[in-house]
Amino acid sequence: MSLTGLFLILFLVVHLAGNLQLIFGDQQAFNEYTEFMVTFPLIKITSYLLYASILLHVIDGFLLARQNRAARPVKYAKNNASANSSWASRSMALLGTITLIFLIIHMKSFWFEMKFGTMPVDENGLKDMWTITVSAFQQWWYTAFYVLAMIFLGFHLSHGFQSAFQTLGINHPKYTPAIKMIGAIYSIIIPALFAIIPIYVYFAIEI
DSSP: HHHHHHHHHHHHHHHHHHHHHHHHHHHHHHHHHHHHHSHHHHHHHHHHHHHHHHHHHHHHHHHHHHHHHHOOOOOOOOOOOTSSOOOOTTTTHHHHHHHHHHHHHIIIIHHHHHHHSSOOBBBTTSSSSHHHHHHHHHHHHHHHHHHHHHHHHHHHHHHHHHHHHHHTTOOOOOTTTHHHHHHHHHHHHHHHHHHHHHHHHHHOOOO
């Protein structure tokens, strides 16, 4: 659970760097990036590791949630959980499920279309993922859904980041506070930047 989580955390940074071309790049740059991501051999190999990590993370998450419920079949008569833990830590199963639903819809909208759909091509003969992406983000409901999903992802990451290190035994008074601080910053900045992209596309780009 921790290893796949940390791998996915790293992937989010790489994915964000490419998606920011919707703001700082242009149609050609974004289409070249998406073409590179599905044709470069090393990236293609890494993508299989990504798919496996997502699947394992989801399966482990469901199993962990099930084990937790089985360990405490009867709820406490009195429970002040907020005194000892954050809402995100108590709601990881819910947050993970919401993130999974978003991921399925997101991959259907973009990854599936890129791999198996009939797509338009740009003037350079590349699959025009820029037009597909911009068209999706110019639907107000999709942009709203995307932004809301990023908020839930931020909560998921806020606990998952530091929890992954703790589970791996990387827990010490000297550097645990730094890990928690980095995790808190990461869980705000990365989802926020992802959320800014569809908002920018919705208001600033026309096709």
